[in-house]
Amino acid sequence: MSFLIDSSIMITSQIRQYVVQVIFSVTFAFSCTMxxxxxxxxxxxxxxxxxxxHWKMNLCVILLILVFMVPFYIGYFIVSNIRLLHKQRLLFSCLLWLTFMYFFWKLGDPFPILSPKHGILSIEQLISRVGVIGVTLMALLSGFGAVNCPYTYMSYFLRNVTDTDILALERRLLQTMDMIISKKKRMAMARRTMFQKGEVHNKPSGFWGMIKSVTTSASGSENLTLIQQEVDALEELSRQLFLETADLYATKERIEYSKTFKGKYFNFLGYFFSIYCVWKIFMATINIVFDRVGKTDPVTRGIEITVNYLGIQFDVKFWSQHISFILVGIIIVTSIRGLLITLTKFFYAISSSKSxxxxxxxxxxxxxxxxxxxxLLIRMSMPLEYRTIITEVLGELQFNFYHRWFDVIFLVSALSSILFLYLAHKQAPEKQMAP
Structure with missing residues (x-):
């Protein structure tokens, strides 16, 4: 858990505004409390x-932060960065927050997410709309992760890179750098020659002298322009060659790493996750086509099928509790860790002093x-007797809708990721680089 704390500290330590640190820390704390x-x-x-x-208090606080505080302060800091609106930033912040609330409320119209008898500011009204956005985000990340994980871990997808390929690409890179240096030397010598001629010779007199000087300078500047264009093209080529060389070195290191014991272990995990990905896509398709949502948690259902198949005496209720506890714990830790890693990378990639x-x-x-x-989704992974309080706190939500919506978005995300990675893998340079 130290990684989780370190990640949140790294993000908040880059912020000088005390209110931003407090909001992020409180959101993280109450999220982990759930x-x-x-x-x-x-x-x-x-x-x-x-x-x-504690469930009721936790949900009320986190909904207050997500629906009221965070959107308002986002609008406030956006307006603060605009000089023209700096004097009336409070007014424009309120307008932005009202705009957010309008679209946030209209978000619930197309979806059958709750019963119409609930009040406007009830927990059900707020959490149902937050759930649509969050489940969509979870499904997108899960679909991409289910495809990208085996693609990253499995040595099957690694390109066959040899020392000859790397040497050939390095040779091309050195040749390109030599061409850039020679052309820049030519440009420097041409500029020096033009400067010396302009300093040594007197200005030409007469009509024909003026025409001669104009044509000579025009041809010289045109040659410099053409050489500069060639240099720009070669510099772009050198950047591409450098990136390809770095990619080949990284691929070679991955090939060598895959031969180690740890690499073979991750390769096995890659095959396991590939089977899981296929199974998850298949089950999502079945759930969408037949409009099916599981009533029993997967652990209890799996134990019941195994016990009935083997015909042995087994305390299903006792072991389902302990296995569910382990499974839910793994889901919680991996979810928090994966999300914080993604958020940390995203923050360092695009953050600046103003943003x-x-x-x-x-x-x-x-x-x-x-x-x-x-x-909302982990609730289905828990045995029925442990869902009671969570169901009471969340209210009369259409839980089946969220699971079907997750399956739809997961399927779209997974298939799109497969297509994207397939095209990226096919377009990657293989061994076509001639020495």
């Missing part, structure tokens, strides 16, 4: 009334919606 309460439900920690109170506050608040918004939606 997962802690899930584990408490499975282990039976605290009384049921106490767990219900860092807005980016951190956007990351807090994404993180909060992601974790709230995780609770």
């Amino acid at each position: 997962f802690e309460l899930i584990i408490f439900e499975i282990l039976g920690v605290l009384n049921s009334s106490s767990r219900y109170f 860092s506050n807005v980016i951190v608040l956007l990351l807090a918004q994404i993180m909060g919606m992601y974790f709230v939606s995780s609770v």
